[in-house]
Amino acid sequence: MDSSSSAAARRRFLQGIAGAAGSASLCALGLSLYARQTRALPADALRPPGALDEDRFSAACVRCGLCVRACPYDTLKLSEPGDNVVTGTPYFVARKIPCEMCPDIPCAKACPTGALDKALSDIAAARMGLAVLVDQETCLNYQGLRCDVCYRVCPLIDRAITLELRHNERTGKHAMFIPTVHADQCTGCGKCERSCVLDEAAIKVLPLVQARGALGAHYRLGWKEKEKAGRALGPEVIELPVRRPEAAP
Amino acid sequence: MSSRVARAAAPAVAAESSSPLAAAIEAKGVLGAHRWLIARRWSQAGILALFLAGPWAGLWLVKGNLSSSLTLEVLPLTDPYLLLQSLAAGHVAGSTAALGALIVVAFYLLAGGRAYCAWVCPVNVLTDTAAWLRRKLGLRRGRTPPRALRYWLLGATLAAAFATGTIAWELVNPVSMLYRGILFGLGLAWAILGAVFLFDLLVAPRGWCSHVCPVGAFYALLGRFALVRVSARRSGACDDCADCYRVCPEPHVIVPALKGAASPVIRSGDCTNCGRCIDACSKDVFRFTIRFDQRRDPS
Ligand code: SF4
Ligand code: SF4
Ligand code: SF4
Ligand code: SF4
Numbered sequence: 001m002d003s004s005s006s007a008a009a010r011r012r013f014l015q016g017i018a019g020a021a022g023s024a025s026l027c028a029l030g031l032s033l034y035a036r037q038t039r040a041l042p043a044d045a046l047r048p049p050g051a052l053d054e055d056r057f058s059a060a061c062v063r064c065g066l067c068v069r070a071c072p073y074d075t076l077k078l079s080e081p082g083d084n085v086v087t088g089t090p091y092f093v094a095r096k097i098p099c100e101m102c103p104d105i106p107c108a109k110a111c112p113t114g115a116l117d118k119a120l121s122d123i124a125a126a127r128m129g130l131a132v133l134v135d136q137e138t139c140l141n142y143q144g145l146r147c148d149v150c151y152r153v154c155p156l157i158d159r160a161i162t163l164e165l166r167h168n169e170r171t172g173k174h175a176m177f178i179p180t181v182h183a184d185q186c187t188g189c190g191k192c193e194r195s196c197v198l199d200e201a202a203i204k205v206l207p208l209v210q211a212r213g214a215l216g217a218h219y220r221l222g223w224k225e226k227e228k229a230g231r232a233l234g235p236e237v238i239e240l241p242v243r244r245p246e247a248a249p
Numbered sequence: 250m251s252s253r254v255a256r257a258a259a260p261a262v263a264a265e266s267s268s269p270l271a272a273a274i275e276a277k278g279v280l281g282a283h284r285w286l287i288a289r290r291w292s293q294a295g296i297l298a299l300f301l302a303g304p305w306a307g308l309w310l311v312k313g314n315l316s317s318s319l320t321l322e323v324l325p326l327t328d329p330y331l332l333l334q335s336l337a338a339g340h341v342a343g344s345t346a347a348l349g350a351l352i353v354v355a356f357y358l359l360a361g362g363r364a365y366c367a368w369v370c371p372v373n374v375l376t377d378t379a380a381w382l383r384r385k386l387g388l389r390r391g392r393t394p395p396r397a398l399r400y401w402l403l404g405a406t407l408a409a410a411f412a413t414g415t416i417a418w419e420l421v422n423p424v425s426m427l428y429r430g431i432l433f434g435l436g437l438a439w440a441i442l443g444a445v446f447l448f449d450l451l452v453a454p455r456g457w458c459s460h461v462c463p464v465g466a467f468y469a470l471l472g473r474f475a476l477v478r479v480s481a482r483r484s485g486a487c488d489d490c491a492d493c494y495r496v497c498p499e500p501h502v503i504v505p506a507l508k509g510a511a512s513p514v515i516r517s518g519d520c521t522n523c524g525r526c527i528d529a530c531s532k533d534v535f536r537f538t539i540r541f542d543q544r545r546d547p548s
Contacts, residue, residue, distance in 0.1 A: 017397060027406075031409040059414050114340070
């Protein structure tokens with residue numbers, strides 16, 4: 001083989017490698033963009049009990065479905081391509097089949113990777129989501145009726161959800177019993193949403209990121225600071241300058 | 250439609266499209282010329298049947314899928330490549346998954362890395378079928394990407410996992426998608442699988458498994474050290490019919506063992522231990538053995 005044809009062969013070889021490297025980098029880029037896009041959980045999809053937060057979950061779950069097989073109520077499902085949950089990962093839709101809050105948490109026990117935390121021993125400590133009474137316009141109790149179904153089905157009745165008494169302005173003489181969810185107790189099991197009697201549930205369980213607000217890190221609540229310090233941190237009454245429009249008396 | 254393609258293409262390739270198995274069938278009979286192929290299909294179907302026995306018949310011998318599984322409630326198995334991506338994404342897997350991955354690595358270090366491809370992977374059935382159909386239809390055209398692409402892609406999937414903190418490759422991986430699809434619901438995964446099949450059939454001969462798939466590339470890396478290998482021990486009997494090259498999904502791996510002066514063992518990790526060369530050879534040149542077996546029969 002003369003030197004010019006071996007040079008050509010070398011050039012072809014190098015071109016091939018460069019092409020492969022180039023297409024591989026493109027693939028990495030494309031995959032990364034696609035992965036970023038699919039990161040957020042849709043509002044009606046909830047993760048099984050003990051799931052790591054969404055960012056860590058998508059690094060940990062290998063999409064084996066062992067949690068799905070362990071669930072005695074067929075609550076969990078592996079997402080299929082076309083569902084808008086990260087392909088292959090487990091989730092459930094509260095309105096279809098909610099989590100029955102098994103005391104022995106078989107789904108989390110079955111997880112081989114730690115995507116569901118085995119250390120979760122008390123199902124009441126699970127935070128799959130948070131129930132929010134999203135529509136006061138249609139909730140029957142808000143109309144002054146006594147439906148109470150979401151309240152009655154809650155496995156943590158009177159802890160995760162309570163009925164708060166309020167005056168019924170419309171009739172002037174009755175009470176309204178307002179279903180009120182308490183974030184420090186609600187597990188997000190979805191039983192309330194599942195059993196809401198309306199055509200479209202007025203109470204919905206949302207993934208935590210969507211259901212919860214967050215105080216700015218710098219924010220301090222005066223009364224809590226006072227409790228912590230055991231005394232007021234500033235003068236009790238602050239004299240504020242009176243500002244009035246020029247023309248006012 | 251396809252038969253019209255076959256008829257149109259047939260005259261031009263009459264000589265080439267004679268079956269690479271004709272000589273072997275004459276020498277060993279139909280069964281003898283398909284021994285390892287049949288064994289592999291039994292293995293692939295059997296493993297799938299074990300997984301399916303649960304959801305279809307309530308017989309829960311094996312739960313999960315190829316990504317991670319639990320057999321008889323005691324034996325965990327986990328795809329090591331998947332766990333590597335999980336690690337790159339920043340998660341240190343639980344002990345069950347880690348143990349499962351170690352068992353799988355140990356197994357393939359014994360059985361031959363890409364034995365996974367030939368004996369377990371469901372996509373292999375698809376791509377083998379595409380290759381067979383190409384031969385039958387006499388489709389000769391097509392361009393393949395360089396063989397090194399899969400190793401670059403292997404790196405790219407790990408880089409993507411690292412960059413995004415998610416197991417990004419699992420969003421498109423046809424291998425796990427097919428198994429998960431059969432066991433848990435296919436969704437739109439058929440589109441990706443159809444694309445792989447058409448890619449192999451119309452665009453790149455043996456394109457997916459021998460050039461692109463990073464799963465195969467991962468197992469090929471294990472295969473470089475694997476114990477069970479194919480040896481061209483009776484290379485002296487070779488009559489240069491080239492039937493083995495025509496059936497092998499990675500023909501380049503055969504050359505050094507068959508024609509080289511050094512080891513008769515096929516050492517390349519690219520070899521899938523499919524045994525097709527053993528089947529196709531009418532002179533019984535090849536056999537399974539271990540990598541340290543350097544015997545070469547005198548011709
Ligand atoms: S706690 Fe029970 S019902 Fe809820 S997802 Fe897990 S296994 Fe299913
Ligand atoms: S068992 Fe764990 S790793 Fe497997 S699908 Fe469920 S959460 Fe993911
Ligand atoms: S989701 Fe509803 S039923 Fe479940 S714990 Fe919360 S309030 Fe109760
Ligand atoms: S190369 Fe990939 S798709 Fe092909 S048989 Fe191997 S693992 Fe399966």
